[in-house]
Amino acid sequence: MITRDSTDAGFGLKVASTLVMIFLYFPLAIIVLYAFTTQSSSFTFPPPGLTLEWFRVAFGREDMWQAFRLSLLVASVSASMAILLGSLLAGAVYRSRFFGREALAFIIVLPIALPGIVTGIALRSTIGIVDFPPLGIWTIVIGHTTFCIVIVYNNVVARLRRMSPNVVEASADLGASGWQTFRHVILPNLATALLAGGVLAFALSFDEIIVTTFTRGSDPTLPIWIFNVLFRPRNRPVTNVVALIAVTVTIVPVLLAQMLARGSDDAGSGMGAGSGAASTTAAIPDPR
């Protein structure tokens, strides 16, 4: 594979890399394709015909829109709470020494390093015992905020580390109060990191299903709605249409946030997806 003076990748390596890329994207293409198929309950290939009918059916379903709105609401509130808690925490842990600091840094990561089911049933049993709040939007938010804190935290800590301590000193030397320094120096520096962290937290929350299963009330979030209609025999392409909506709602902001973060030198921090307990931001390091 590695030859003495070649800087070009070998043929085998190129082929293998290309195949893996195709493997990653082929299923997404299938989702798009079958959103347009004319068949209502099977997935023959190639599809016998293409239609926009399923988009009409999907958009007309009020229960889908209810789930969609609930997911939007939950994701917005969870991301906001994560921004608040995560950035405060980052401010405290960054460059302060106190008892239990290392332990705290470990605990922050736990909600996404442990399987999501752990977070789910632990919170559910506590909510059951305390009997408050009633199962519903707030209990979902509690679950989501727990694993979203680390996303914002990692983004903000990464930014604070990269920020020169000189700017804070310069601000103080020029007579700014602590508040003014925070308001006019620190906050503008953190803005994009907060935004990127918030967007990633939003996307993670919007797609989450494992923790949600345990902490939700009777109203489904969008992923739960999709899961519930999955096994219905009729109008199957409707699921694909809703799946496309769900993917768009998370992919577009995340892509923008990644571009934004790269612009301000932060790309890579703040990973996580998949099944609720998806990933630690620490574990998917900066790729550059």
Add this chain to the structure above:
Amino acid sequence: MALSQRDRRNGFMAGVSGFFYRHPWSKLLLLLLPAVLWLMGLYLGSIAGLLVNSFWSIEEFTGLIDRTFTLSTYRDLFEPYNRDIVLRTFFMAAAVTVACAFLAFPLAYYMARYATRRGRFVLYLAVLMPLWSSYLVRALAWRQIFARGGVLYWALGKLGLDGVLDTLVQAPVVGGSSLIASKISLFIVYMYLWLPFMILPIEAALERVPGSFLEASSDLGARPGLTFRRIVLPLAKPGLIAGSIFTFSLTLGDFILPTMFGSSEFYLGQQVFTQIGVVGNTPLAAAFTFVAMAIMIVYLTIAKRAGAFESL
């Protein structure tokens, strides 16, 4: 008027910041308190509560939970049915992890060694994006790929290989009544879903290997295979371990996929879900959860020893 209000506010904020400046501990406390209460109180408290639950038991006839300390729930884990669930889940997680490592390496290696700076960022985004599309959606895609008459059967039919697939599906242990109902499909979908989690840390680890190491190795007469085994692989190990933490942990705790793929045989997450949601046996569900946690903690300890945390 507006000006004086602004002055007053600045004066107030200056006072507050002055207080914080004179009492740095108060500021630290205020910053720490909300998140610490949340994570230590709510989250860790909940897990501790779960641990307590696993030492309780359920009364067989009444279905009520008996709140006296007992190890009987953990003993139940060793019943053949439950033990098989744990072993089945463990081997699935291990198989998925190994497969992900093999699939991830070439692309990670290409990204780290040959891609231009810009190309690498594009590839990085391309690997990242599937992770950010709902995992349910991606699993749904595979049900449509694996369907009878679907694209996989169509493609294999064109190649004249559909008979091979049918033989594979009918194989003992891994097979099932159809492709979707076989362990093979469950395995492939897990592998697909978690693959990016493996690619990214390996890529990051490989990126830190200086090209001169490889040149030095070949200058000293090592063939590519030897360089790979002795130089590349050891240096990629922390990334491999970091990635495997995810592939392993995520497979261990998942309960959605086994309802969509595979036979009626249960996996750990499903059993937890059923015990807590259907049977109402919270102690047994808690005990199963702690098996998953224990496996992960052993895994994390080994990973830490192997130096994977430094590369995180």
